[in-house]
Amino acid sequence: MSTNVEELNLRNLLKGTNVYFNLEVPKIIELAIQRKEGILTKTGALLTTTGKYTGRSPKDRFIVDEKENHDKIAWGIVNQPINEEIFYSLYQKVLQYLQDKEIFVFDGYAGANKKYQLPIRVVNEFAWHNLFVQQLFIRPTKEELESHQAEFTVISAPGFKANPTVDGTNSEAFIMLNLKEKIVLIGGTEYAGEMKKSIFSVMNFLLPQKNVLSMHCSANVGKNGDVALFFGLSGTGKTTLSADPNRYLIGDDEHGWSDDGVFNIEGGCYAKCIRLSEENEPQIWNAIQFGSVLENVVIDDNRNLDFNSDALTENTRAAYPLHYIPGAVIPSQAGHPHVVIFLTADAFGVLPPISRLTKEQAMYHFLSGYTSKLAGTERGVTEPEATFSTCFGEPFLPLSPTIYAEMLGEKITKHQAKVYLVNTGWSGGPYGVGQRIKIAYTRAMVTAALNGSIEEAAFIKDPIFGFGIPTQIHGVPEEVLQPKNTWADQEAYDRQANELAKRFILNFNKFSQVSEEIKSAGPKVTE
Known part of the structure; x- marks a missing residue:
């Protein structure tokens, strides 16, 4: 860890009395409701809204440009460079901002294949964000948690808004990936998907260098062990078609393909739920239960969900752990x-x-x-x-x-x-x-x-x-x-x-x- 980042500051921050480590799902939900971050719906899912950012903010995503990895990155409109000084300055400001806040920490993994597994730590300002990452990433066993050593850290502080003039960003929001320091720094946006996709970007950097193809796809397997991959952009049916009651789900969005076969990078699903129906997508419909997180779905006074409404956004989402899908492959690996x-x-x-x-x-x-x-x-x-x-x-x-x-x-x-x-x-x-x-x-x-x-x-x-x-x-x-x-x-x-x-x-x-x-x-x- 570089002395520029002053790792001791983060360590000291996490030694505070207002820090919650690896809480169980019911406790996180209880705190999220107490903090008025969300409400329970009739299905038991936690319903939240994400404010002005109802999707990813690609113009606010940066990769820190440093010598060690400069030549590996395909720089351009997608992979925008930002210099190290801007990152270090914002990093210190975010840590200072979090000093007097309640903080929620999740320790887990990305990658079901232990050969290529990345231990991660996610530090959250919001309790519901911490529930989201617990459901989306791979959760450790009690024994694994005792020896867990994070190799990458995500720090998410939605309430901290950057000043573009002073901080060198494009807007109040920023998603910065520092591959040398192994830190993702997120601020100014409440959209939880930024955390998920940031770790996916990290895996897309690391895995090919280990001769593993990282893929934006869903995957399932038949009763005879026949594996299928489904590549596709949002809205093409990737999640819907992979959640097949006649096959077993490996994962709905991110996978690696190694010499051993296919493995899920995540431990959960992040499904679009606009116009969701029990008839067309029964597995996703039934997964929206206690422990699941709903983003920007409209609700009535009786807490019934209106999946047909796009009043807040077309990009309504449901996040739930993989085991909420009947017959899901756990650990999520196949041939x-x-x-x-x-x-x-x-x-x-x-x-x-x-x-x-x-x-x-x-x-x-x-x-x-x-x-x-x-x-x-x-x-x-x-x-x-x-x-x-x-x-x-x-x-x-x-x-x-x-x-x-x-x-x-x-x-x-x-x-x-x-x-x-x-x-x-x-x-x-x-x-x-x-x-x-x-x-x-x-x-x-x-x-x-x-x-x-x-x-x-x-x-x-x-x-x-x-x-x-x-x-x-x-x-x-x-x-x-x-x-x-x-x-x-x-x-x-x-x-x-x-x-x-x-x-x-x-x-x-x-x-x-x-x-x-x-x-x-x-x-x-x-x-």
Whole structure:
């Protein structure tokens, strides 16, 4: 630990009489309610609100630029540098701010595979934040707690607001990752997801250097040990499709793929719950119970939850431990994936609901990380916009994207995994014209991919995107499988498909160092 950080200050802070270490869930909830941080709902879950920040604040996320790790980081808009002096100054200010506050400490782990496990400590100003991290990270046994030595520390002080003019930040909020000092410093934002994603960023830095592929994906396993991965950005169905009552959940968001197989980085789930229903997502619905944390969900006077309301935000969330899902794999490890699924919600209505990819196409689409923003979800968005997030997780990747893509390609080849692209978006026309693909159809297609029956069908090569589209799948109307056939105006489909292909090509121009085989695996404009 650098003397610049003055570790003794943090040690002294945690020796105070107002510090609570590793409290049990009922006690944390009791304190959160006493402190008026949240209320209990009819289901027993703790309901909280996060103020003005109802999601991550990527413009306020920084990595401290220091000599030891400078050359490893892919600096840019995502990985913004900030100098060490600014970090040290804010670190001291945050510690001083916390001096007279009640403080809540959680000691636990990231990474279910003990070979690659990272011991962490999280220091919280809010009791409900401490409940959140206890449910989201891996909880130690009593014996493990006695010998626990944190290798990374997260300090979260939402009530401390930076002064951009004085402190060198972009706003009152800041999320600073110091890889040399092994500290994450968070202030000015009450959104709990910043803590989760900061540790994910740390693991995305550490694991590839140990020959482990870190992945923004969900994972489950069948009764015969067949493992599946689901990559996808928010809103594409990653959590929903992995919570399958006929399979066992490994995890819903963050995983590592080592020579031993797949392991969960976390010990809990962080599910979007806008428009949550018991019919479509029974496992998530039933997980919202005592011990779970709800963010920004609307409630009535009788404490009934209204999952359909986006009055506070579209990004309503539920956080709960993995064991709240029946049959979850604990410890959350399994073998090597047989099937890899890329999820996209195509609002242009042109991508097929399921298609098979070659290894080169898989690497192309992994690097592209495509989905759509919908009209109305952000100010100024009046029609669907193509969104590309490299490796389906660009905001959390400190290293060059090609490092993760090359590792994925090697593992697909070594373990002979099948790769499919699944569109959970629109069919029969773009958003506003066509219809969202029925979840029952999507589940049938995913099931066919997982049990291998999809390979019994004939495949037609898409003339623009090049991947193979199956001609039949049990439980899915044949016309649904061929997206062009669902459009009343097929010339309009061709125009829309070519327009999306152009956007893929334009986005991929930034990957100048990849092989010609991968570049040529992308779509071709046919106009």
